[in-house]
Amino acid sequence: MNEVHNPQGTGSEEYAVMPPIGYTLRAAREARGETLQDVAASLKLTGRQVEALETDRFDLLPGRAFARGFLRNYARHLHLDPAPLLAALDEQAAGDAMDLAPVSNAVGTMPSSGERLRPSSLPVALIAFGLFLVVLAGWYFNWFQQPAPQDEVVAQETLLPPEPTALDSPAAGPDTVSPTVVAGAGDAEGALPAGVAPSVEGSVQGGAVSTTPAAGAAALEEKPAAGAAAGDRLDFRFEREAWFEVRDADGKVLFSGTGREGTAKEVIGKAPFKLVVGNARYVKLEHNGREIDMIPHIRVTVARFKVE
């Protein structure tokens, strides 16, 4: 660039090639009789920067925007038209794309206080979701429904009279005993199921047992034994709908509910029982086959009493 230091050549209109920017500037400055220092003082630049402009060393200037600005100021100072000089500058140094984000050579976010104990909530969320699914599935498939403890309470509602199907049932027989025994839990397994298994209604889940006096000789014989081993038996017969509650010797509620009109209920547990029977006038009660008169215990309609 700087080889075109030919004083006669400058300013000549025939020159197709633009003379270097620096040369134009210096020629104009010298024509005005100013020194580098004069220009530097006037434009508040350093001598080094003015020299860089005059020698086309635009890389020594702080950047493209500043180089263009300084060049424009200088041209204006010299009463030159800045446009062709700026165009020449653009040819020399193609504008590099501006970067708006600061230099970065690291990746990561700083932990904020309070989050340190809980590294990420994602695993926790996944586990929680998994548990929720398990609970949902359990509810759907009845995993959590506990079988009623057979040794304590056996309650079942049957319509009266219940017996017809039981005797004829092909299921009645010793074979069906064992599954029910398995289903029944606790110390009563040898005794109670024997009396229970033959009934058809006994197939109801959870060891619910029919009150049918059915099931053949063997079953009938064993019935008292069952009562002795498992506890005492209360038989309710409802002539009208009545609410009743039975507590055993430990005060545990064996049954609490409503008996519908024309039904019977059997409750087995440990005597003495504490009973509360609503609408007691229309309820017949038997304790181990012995009828109990509730009339003396009735206050208004409710009977509260003990059965030894």
Add this chain to the structure above:
Amino acid sequence: MFGFLRSYFSNDLAIDLGTANTLIYVRGKGIVLDEPSVVAIRTEGGPNAKKTIQAVGHAAKQMLGKTPGNITAIRPMKDGVIADFVVTEQMIKQFIKKVHDTRLFSPSPRIIVCVPCGSTQVERRAIRDAALAAGASHVYLIEEPMAAAIGAGLPVADATGSMVVDIGGGTTEVGVISLGGMVYAGSVRVGGDKFDEAIVNYIRRNYGMLIGDTTAENIKKQIGSAFPGSEVREIEVKGRNLAEGIPRSFTISSNEILEALAEPLNQIVSAVKIALEQTPPELGADIADRGMVLTGGGALLRDLDRLLMEETGLPVIVAEEPLTCVARGCGMALEKMDELGSIFASE
């Protein structure tokens, strides 16, 4: 996730919501609108009396000071912030309507709006709300000096200090920027409007003549200067003689305007000096080497750079196309808004 859909349905915008002019930059298209921030509202009488928007932008500016009783031409922005919320909202809406192609769905672009760095939280919230009410889906704010520096092509992301002085219609913003953020930001509520006001006051005081803001602006543009130059220029001005009450014409010179502008110019010079005082020394050294960059319409005032050069002893350069610097800077931020977080301002 649905960015591609959004970009299909509506183009993101950057708005330089200035006191004097509003510029809109559309992503991928550049500056598509440059209009004065003026709205003319007509009040209709009769059975269905209502207020309608008569004109916005250039058309409305021509009505300024010449309206009959049923039309009011309003400049809803004052000192860089919203002075009339409803009118500003309507103005933005009208401008967005102008730049958006009419489509089946009404546009809901993401908008970057620049705010003066000295604006309060309430003022920023007002600008954000006005843009949201005008149909924006999201509004991001950027401080004017930052946008101006980006638009002027300064190396804002480098670890060097860059100083920018943006002289707008309502405010003058001084910012020192390094590593993509503002190190110092100062704002004085002096700008082109104050220059006009100073000229009106000077002429009333010294000539006993009353001129309008538009005339004052013309005088400023034609012969205004900030530093005594070798050539003295004159202009003929028409106004109303206060004593006679009759329109008269008179001639005023550039030296008189220089005298008239002395007060607001001094405030700008002080703001720059305060900024230099407050700048950390390392960045101050960079600024001493590079100088400061003037942007905004005020930078077009003749010899303002000379004034600042003489007052500070630092090199001063005027950015190229200073009027559109902020809008271009906003636009560049818009193009990269998804990657950049640090350049945006919070409320």
